[in-house]
Amino acid sequence: MTTTRPAWAYTLPAALLLMAPFDILASLAMDIYLPVVPAMPGILNTTPAMIQLTLSLYMVMLGVGQVIFGPLSDRIGRRPILLAGATAFVIASLGAAWSSTAPAFVAFRLLQAVGASAMLVATFATVRDVYANRPEGVVIYGLFSSMLAFVPALGPIAGALIGEFLGWQAIFITLAILAMLALLNAGFRWHETRPLDQVKTRRSVLPIFASPAFWVYTVGFSAGMGTYFVFFSTAPRVLIGQAEYSEIGFSFAFATVALVMIVTTRFAKSFVARWGIAGCVARGMALLVCGAVLLGIGELYGSPSGTVANSRW
Numbered sequence: 001m002t003t004t005r006p007a008w009a010y011t012l013p014a015a016l017l018l019m020a021p022f023d024i025l026a027s028l029a030m031d032i033y034l035p036v037v038p039a040m041p042g043i044l045n046t047t048p049a050m051i052q053l054t055l056s057l058y059m060v061m062l063g064v065g066q067v068i069f070g071p072l073s074d075r076i077g078r079r080p081i082l083l084a085g086a087t088a089f090v091i092a093s094l095g096a097a098w099s100s101t102a103p104a105f106v107a108f109r110l111l112q113a114v115g116a117s118a119m120l121v122a123t124f125a126t127v128r129d130v131y132a133n134r135p136e137g138v139v140i141y142g143l144f145s146s147m148l149a150f151v152p153a154l155g156p157i158a159g160a161l162i163g164e165f166l167g168w169q170a171i172f173i174t175l176a177i178l179a180m181l182a183l184l185n186a187g188f189r190w191h192e193t194r195p196l197d198q199v200k201t202r203r204s205v206l207p208i209f210a211s212p213a214f215w216v217y218t219v220g221f222s223a224g225m226g227t228y229f230v231f232f233s234t235a236p237r238v239l240i241g242q243a244e245y246s247e248i249g250f251s252f253a254f255a256t257v258a259l260v261m262i263v264t265t266r267f268a269k270s271f272v273a274r275w276g277i278a279g280c281v282a283r284g285m286a287l288l289v290c291g292a293v294l295l296g297i298g299e300l301y302g303s304p305s306g307t308v309a310n311s312r313w
Helices: 012-031 034-044 048-076 078-097 102-131 136-166 168-189 212-242 247-266 268-301 306-312
Strands: none
Touching: 012 048, 012 078, 012 102, 012 136, 012 168, 034 048, 034 102, 034 136, 034 168, 034 212, 034 247, 048 078, 048 102, 048 212, 078 102, 078 168, 102 136, 136 168, 136 247, 212 247, 212 268, 247 268
16 A cells, blocks of 8 residues: 655746745735734724734744644645635635724734644645655755745835835735635645655654753744744834834834844854854854843933934934
8 A cells, every 4th residue: 555645746946836925925924014013003993902912913823823733734634724724814814904893803813823824834744745855855945944034024015015005904905815826826736745644653742842952942942033023023113103113114124133134044054063053052042132131221221212213214
């Protein structure tokens, strides 16, 4: 009895065109919405704290959902998880666009995150199924990482322009249209890649949680990404709401952080070769502490001036 699926017959460019949109959309849904966040409490007649949930819940569900959809995709397959997730993403994006109350808007953002999480799981599981033992796998993972690095730089700029000329609803309609196009493409071309013997495999995660090395690197990674996500979720309120940057000005300011991440990633391989993984983690943690101290000093002695910000942007 065969235990493998038919070979993934697409060329590398065709495979990227098929899979990359789902990878990009999951991140884009976070970043493209940022420029209009400070205006949403007034639009939906709610509090800033309620709108903050649309950012924090999206990020939490994006992570938690992968714990759920990973085993589920091993059981029922990659294709149904992908198609269901993309469908939920389209419905949620349209629902968010036409929401007139804050609870409905938060609920649709939560559903959008569920769909995005499912899309990510199915996409990366498919890459592993097809390219784990092929040289193209390294190329695909590298390109996906590069795409995700550029989304925080370009997403807010696109969102600011769309929001400025077409209104905030157009941001979510744009996401829905892009997801619908990707879904239609996948519906015809994305066949199942899960190994036929996958359902028989049972792996315990307990040894992983018992590993000290796992916790050291997990805490380090969580600190780094947590710092970024705190900035991500508070930057619109601080830069637009307090420092009075325009939406376009905020987008370009936010892009500088993404550009630093892109440049740093470019040299990551040489850093690891010189200092080792543990050395890179230690230096990264030290920089996080220095950054936190500088931010604290800046908050105490150099709070942003709305007048200066306006003169710049």
